[in-house]
Amino acid sequence: MAVTIYHNPDCGTSRNTLKLVRHFGIDPQVIEYVKTPPSRDVLAAILAKAGLTPRDVVRKKGTPYADLGLASAGDDALLDAMIAHPILINRPLVVTDEAAALCRPSDIVLDLLPVMTGTDAFKEEGVSFLRDVPIPPSHPGLIAALKDEALPTDDLGEPNRTFYVYRSLAGAVLGYGGYELYGADVFLRSVVVTPDGRGKRIGRNLVPLLLYRAYRQGARTAWLLTNTAADFFEKIKFQRRPRSEAPQAILATRQAQSLCPSSAVLLSKTISF
Structure with a gap:
């Protein structure tokens, strides 16, 4: 071609x-x-x-x-x-x-490019290239990965959710991620790296792909709540925010209302490429 x-x-x-x-x-x-x-x-x-x-x-x-x-x-x-x-x-x-x-x-x-399978390839920094594929909220791999990390699954099937599986070029499942879109604001959720992907900087490459998909749907600011990964997200340019600064749509999500503990840290980032 x-x-x-x-x-x-x-x-x-x-x-x-x-x-x-x-x-x-x-x-x-x-x-x-x-x-x-x-x-x-x-x-x-x-x-x-x-x-x-x-x-x-x-x-x-x-x-x-x-x-x-x-x-x-x-x-x-x-x-x-x-x-x-x-x-x-x-x-x-x-x-x-x-x-x-x-x-x-x-x-x-x-x-x-045409969908082609083959051997893995790696970026200059040594991390695997990722292929993201949309999946339904009922995807068993997604549910199992979230449960393994004690992340919420009760609201996966509700409206306005988008989820992806992330695979290496050879097909290995390296992670999952999703978001809820609210106009120009997007709530990132269900981000998890599988055991096969850990220690390989997969998260640093998974999140930009997730942000790209949300951006193409109109999102310009990303928000998330985490109880364990705030340091990771700060390394990729997210900033901690008081909940009083979050848009009402973000504060009204199931995760902000009840599924995430009150101790969870709110972070945000302006999406740009």
């Missing part, structure tokens, strides 16, 4: 995405877009194909975003700025004949 990757070799996520595409025997067209930026029309077409806005793909860190005063810029101004300063284009953008995506995290490129 034809694959084009708008690549920045200085970016670890971009390098990992390219590695994963090549792992399946695909030789993509690689465009180092900082040196050879796309035209305005081409970039606009890629974003339309991916279902993204210029705001979704503008990069702030390490760019002239603030100096150019782009915080309140509209789509046209953002597109103009990204063409004039291609470092503003987040990376990597991957395009096939059928679809396109901003592959952050790099595992997202699997959405664009």
